[in-house]
Amino acid sequence: MTQDTMQHPILTPLQTEGRFREAHIEQQAYALLNTGRLERWRLVSLTNREAKEWVQEETLVCLLRAYYRQGDRESAWRFAEILIQRTAAFLSRHTAVWHLPPHYVEECIRDTQEQLISALFNLSANAEFWEVRFWLCLKRRLLNVIQKYKRITEVEFHPNDSANEEEPTIDKLATLPDKRVLSSDARAEIADALAQLKVEERMAFYLFHYEDWGQQDIADQLQVSERTVRNLLTRAERRLAEWRSMAN
């Protein structure tokens, strides 16, 4: 079948009980399906997000999956191309802050894009949440991928750096800055430093200073001993102190 002889795809309801597309997404999708082909491609190819006719990413996913299910692969892959274009700035921006070596940043971007495409062309109910909250699905995948590469760099660059080893703990932890009293500049500064911490150090530091958890609660959550929590916090503080001295 050629594109011209194909029928319009049908938008089927989401399979998961109690899960629905936003009403405006369905309206947009139906409106696009009832638009002529050339006009449809003009609309979905708009690049100005402020445009009144801007097509939401969830609508694009909905149409991609509908066209793919129907067998119009060319249209489906064209939607995928548009989504790759639309997510490029997001991926460049959100991978830039983690202090990963450039080749790992590229790998993060590649892995995330692969997961994106794989999910878009997965016709099972498991992938349909992309039609509901596109950016959050993407952000979660990206976070998982970043943590994977953070852990790889931890092993590569600090192979013998175990939090379980005995270390002197410092008693100044309670004096570390609390985000509630930080200016936006200071918060940005701290965030930049947080990105340099190891994954476990960051989690412990965050729970202790941002969420006000006790060391025992953190230990229970991370499934480590309290001593390990103290070591994680000590190391985090040491790294932040090094970072501060370098920044000054």
Add this chain to the structure above:
Amino acid sequence: MSQNEMEMDALYAAWSEDQASRVPKPLKEWAQAYPNQAQDMVLWASAEPILHVAEERSAYSVSIEQTLAIGASVLTEQRAKIEANLQPLQSLVAVAKERGLSVKALAQQVGIGVTLIAKLQDRLLVANSVPNTLLERLSQLLEVTTEQIRAYLQLPPQLAKGAMFKSPDVPRVGEQQTFEKAVEEALEMSAEQKAFWKQ
């Protein structure tokens, strides 16, 4: 992609939207409500201040042009991989079983009777008479494209698998009939189901 992935997506969305609300719930409450996902939540929460800063950043270690270039190669590779998996279907029932669906469950979820599933399986229905809505429903449940199902239905009718042929005559495949006729004949379908497919 596991079922868990979608549940995690939904949970991440709920948590993110709560965090963006005026009075977000403390992480501890979330962790208590979802103990099995608490570790992921800690990871998300501890990454949030960093991602927040990313929103304001304008200098990237990998430029947007490079990201687009990576994306272009990902599209090419993924397309080859995904399309290579679009094999012709050998059996609708076998695919359903792979997805954990019995014939009865498939029939129930699609909204037709088991005899119709059997007729679809053996291609005893005129392919062009099968409504698109049914193809879409099957496509969702079997996780294959309607194009694959249509191609399967357009093959010649086949003998029912496992049928015992003790007759001295050569066994013959049944006559094809239209979907409409098959619905009329299906004794196990409710009046409501029949009315739906007659529309």
